[in-house]
Amino acid sequence: MRFQLTGDQLALRDGVRAVLARRFGGEALRAAVDDPRLDRALWRELGAAGFFSLRVPEARGGVGLGLPEAVLVFEEAGRVLLPGPLLATHLAADVVPGAAEGEVVVADVDPGGLVEWLEEADVVRGDATGAVALKSVDPLTPLHRAPGAHARAADPVAVLLTAAEQLGTATRVCELAVQHARAREQFGQPIGAFQAVKHLCAQMLVRAETARAAVYAAAVTADPVDIAAARLLADEAAERGARDCVQVHGGMGFTWECEVQLHLKRAWVRARRGGGGAESEELLAVDLLA
Amino acid sequence: MDLAYTPEEEEFRARLREWLAKALPTLPPKPSPQDWPGRRAYDLGWQRMLYDAGYAHVHWDASPTTRLIFLEETETAGAPYVGAGFVGLLHAGPTIAAEGTPEQRERWLPPILRGEEVWCQGFSEPDAGSDLAALRTRARRDGDDYVVTGSKIWTSHAEVADWCELLVRTDPAAPKHRGISWLAMPMSAPGVVVRPLRTLAGSAEFAEVFLDEVRVPVANRVGEENDGWRVTMVTLSFERGTAFVGEVVACRRVLGELARTARENGRWDDAVLRRRLGRLNAEFRALWRLTQWNVSAAEASGGVPGVGGSVFKLRYSHARQELFDAAAEVLGAESLDLEQSWVLERLSSLSYTIAAGTSQIQRNIVAERVLGLPKGR
C-alpha cells in the first residue's frame, strides 16, 4: 500500500496548477465575474492540454489516464474556480465529437434537474425542453431548471469529480483564511494569534484533510459507496470552510470584492448536483445493512 | 496512489487470521470491567500468547502497514485490546527503544513484550494538565538516587502497574521546558501511594498517585538529565500517531450493529435517523482512509508518526461521540439503562476529547505547527 501521490501524479498536479495560474489567475477571475461568458479560447487550451480527454483511452486519441488523475485535475480546477461546464464536457469527451478537443462545449441536464451553462453550450445532453433560467446565486455559473427532467441516480464519476472540485475549494479557502489571519492585525497582534481564529483555521484543515483522504481513496477504488462518502465529506469541507473563511475575513469577507464569496457560492452550486447529499446518505445507510 | 497490499503483507494477514481463529477460542472468560487484577491478568495473558506466536513486537519493529494490518485483523476478529498493556506497549516501550541505553532496553523491554510487567503514565499533575511543562513534582539528586516528592493525577491503570513513566522537575531554576527529566519509577517503591478515582462512567480507570520522598535510581533516567521534555515529545507522537487504528475498525462494527438494531426495533423507518447513520458511515470510512494515508506517510518518512496524528485525533474523538449519541437515538428510552451495551461507551466517549491532549490543545498544535499561525494567548 502506497496511499500517497506518485511522482507522476505530483508532476501532473503541479503542471495543471501552473497552467491554471498562468491562464486563469486572480485577475482573470475578477474579469470573468464582470463578464460571465465562456472563454472559448481558454476552453480550447484546456482541450489541447488534455483536460477533457484525460480518461479517454490513448487508442481513441485520449490521454489514457485514470480516475485518480482526473480527481487531481478537477481539484486544481476547483481551487481556482475555473468557470464553465467542465464536468459535462469532460464526461462527454468520448461521446460527443469535438468535446475532447474543447471545440464543442457540452452542457448536461443534471439528475436533480439543474443545467449549468445551457445558453453557451453547443450540445446539450438530456432533456432540457422548457428549461427556465434561474437568477443564479453563483455569478460564475449560469443555471437553468429543466422541468421535464426526472430524478434519477447520479453518475458516480460525476459525483466523485464534483467532490474533487469541492476539495479544491476546501483547500483554497483554508489557505486564504490562514494568509489573512497572519497579515491582519488587531489589538496589536495578528488575528491568527487569537485562539478563536486559530481554531476556526485548524478545523478547516481537519475537514479538508479528512475529505482529501476520502476523495483520493474513492478515486482509487471507484466504489460507489466510497464515492458517496467522499461526496459528503467534501461538500462539508467546502461549504463549512468557505463560511469560516468569510468569518475570518471579518467585514471584508462580506464584500463582493473578496474572493471568498465566490468559493462559497460555487460550493453551494456543486453541493446541489445530483439532487444533493440525501441520496448519498441513503446509499451509505443501506450499505450498513449489507 | 494505491490501496493494494504487497504479497508479503497479504501473507502476514492470512497467517495472522489463521492464528487468531485458533487462538481466540482458548482465551479465558473476560473479567468484569471493575475487576482490575482480573483485567491485568487477562490482558497480560493475551500479550503472552502474542509473544509465543511471534507477534509481540508488532507495535515496535513492524512496518507501519504491517501494524495497521495487525490492528485491523485483531479488532475484526474480536481479539482483546492492549488494555493494561497500553502504556508499556504504546508509549514507554517505544520511548525506551528509541531513547534508552542498551542496559535499559534489556531491563525493561522484554518483560513488556512477554506480558510480565504493566506500565502507567505519570505525566499530568493537579496543576499541570494541558500545560504539562508546568509540572512541579520534584526530583532531588542524592548520591545514586533521585528523591522524588509531589503528586500525579489521572494516572490510568496505576493500581495494577509495576512501573511508571514519570516526569519530574530536576532543575527548578531552568526555564520550564528545560528542567524536566523522564524516569522509570517502580510503583512498589516506598513512598508511592495510589488512590483510585471514580470516573463519570462509575469505573476506576485512573488514580491519583502521591509521591513522598520516593527513591528512584539515577540509572532509571531515560535520556539526559533535564532533557525529559524532548523525550516526552517522542512519547506523545506515538500516543497520537497510532493509538486509535483498532478503534476505527471497532466503530465501524458498532455502526453496522446500530443499523441492524434500528431495523429490528423499527427506528430504521425514520429517514432522519437513517441518514444520520449513513453520514456516520461516510465519517468512519473517511477516518479509515485518513489512517491509511497517515500510515503511508509515516512509512515514507521512516516510521515516526507526524502531525497528521493531531488532525486524526481531532476528527476521530468527535466522531466517536457522535456515533454513541446516534446509538442513544437508536436505543430510545433504553439509552438511559446502564445495562445496555453502548451506554457505557457513550459515557466513556466523553474522555476522548480530553485525554491525550484536549481538542483545544490539538487545534493549537494544528494551527501553529501545520498552518504556521503565530503563537499567542
Ligand SMILES: Cc1cc2nc3c(=O)[nH]c(=O)nc-3n(C[C@H](O)[C@H](O)[C@H](O)COP(=O)(O)OP(=O)(O)OC[C@H]3O[C@@H](n4cnc5c(N)ncnc54)[C@H](O)[C@@H]3O)c2cc1C
Ligand atoms: C480517561 C483519561 C485518562 C487519562 N490518563 C492519563 C494518564 O494515564 N497519565 C497522565 O499523565 N494523564 C492522563 N490523563 C490526563 C489528560 O492528559 C489531561 O486530563 C488533559 O491533558 C487535560 O488536562 P487537565 O485535565 O488538567 O485539564 P485542563 O488543562 O485544566 O483543561 C481544562 C479545559 O481548559 C482547556 N484549556 C486548557 N488550556 C488551554 C489553552 N491553552 N487553550 C485553550 N483551551 C485550554 C482544555 O481544553 C479543557 O477544555 C487522562 C485523562 C483522562 C480523561
